[in-house]
Amino acid sequence: GAVVSQHxxxxxxxxxxxxxxxxxxLDFQAxxxxxxxxxxxxxxxxxxxSNEGSKATYEQGVEKDKFLINHASLxxxxxxxxxxxxxxxxxxxxxxxxxxxxxxxxQYFGPGTRLTVL
Amino acid sequence: xxxxxxxxxQVPVFEEAPVELRCNxxxxxxxxxxxxxxxxxxxxxxxxxxxSGSTLVKxxxxxxxxxxxxxxxxxxxxxxxxISDTAExxxxxxxYSSASKIIFGSGTRLSIRP
Numbered sequence: 001g002a003v004v005s006q007h008x009x010x011x012x013x014x015x016x017x018x019x020x021x022x023x024x025x026l027d028f029q030a031x032x033x034x035x036x037x038x039x040x041x042x043x044x045x046x047x048x049x050s051n052e053g054s055k056a057t058y059e060q061g062v063e064k065d066k067f068l069i070n071h072a073s074l075x076x077x078x079x080x081x082x083x084x085x086x087x088x089x090x091x092x093x094x095x096x097x098x099x100x101x102x103x104x105x106x107q108y109f110g111p112g113t114r115l116t117v118l
Numbered sequence: 119x120x121x122x123x124x125x126x127x128q129v130p131v132f133e134e135a136p137v138e139l140r141c142n143x144x145x146x147x148x149x150x151x152x153x154x155x156x157x158x159x160x161x162x163x164x165x166x167x168x169x170s171g172s173t174l175v176k177x178x179x180x181x182x183x184x185x186x187x188x189x190x191x192x193x194x195x196x197x198x199x200x201i202s203d204t205a206e207x208x209x210x211x212x213x214y215s216s217a218s219k220i221i222f223g224s225g226t227r228l229s230i231r232p
Contacts, residue, residue: 004161006161034219034220042224042225043208043222043223043224043225044162044208044222046219046220046221049219093161093162095162095220106152106164106167107220108164109154109161109162109163109164110161111160111161112159112160112161114159
């Protein structure tokens with residue numbers, strides 16, 4: 001089946017620093033990737049949708065200058081949390097989907113990245 | 119408005135008992151339905167999906183779900199649960215096409231008692 005990885009799995013940083021999270025599709029070309037945020041004991045909230053080679057589409061209420069998304073290749077998308085603050089601490093999960101082939105009808109999720117901002 | 123609802127935030131069940139996790143949606147357009155499972159501190163794993171065809175869908179780990187268009191439901195069932203089924207379960211819906219963005223329900227925590 002389709003495999004999506006995220007790196008790092010956990011990151012702890014100081015307030016004011018920037019953190020980059022990588023999302024990779026390992027065995028298929030992901031033309032579209034999604035970034036979600038999950039608060040403790042809560043559901044997933046879609047932050048943005050990114051298509052390879054174009055700008056990400058952010059959901060209402062998500063600061064695009066705060067959460068920078070880059071989808072430069074068909075297997076890699078990155079989320080950079082800029083000038084992180086404690087309220088940005090959360091579980092960030094990406095998903096990937098292809099527009100063709102056997103992986104085109106479902107989103108496949110990564111294992112998530114736990115961000116803690118001190 | 120399009121939405122997905124999981125009415126039960128928690129479902130406690132004894133081991134080897136059957137379980138049903140409820141999911142209802144609201145939509146005036148075509149829907150594509152999914153159930154995901156999340157174990158503690160992990161990402162989401164797809165249990166099963168309904169895109170078209172037979173309304174009874176079988177997934178992994180012995181789970182199945184039935185799409186009921188008239189009742190706008192997609193309830194998840196398992197005839198006999200195990201301790202290892204303890205997890206958070208999310209119902210999710212795509213509208214218009216299966217490639218569209220997914221809206222998640224609020225989740226149901228399934229806890230299995232020995």
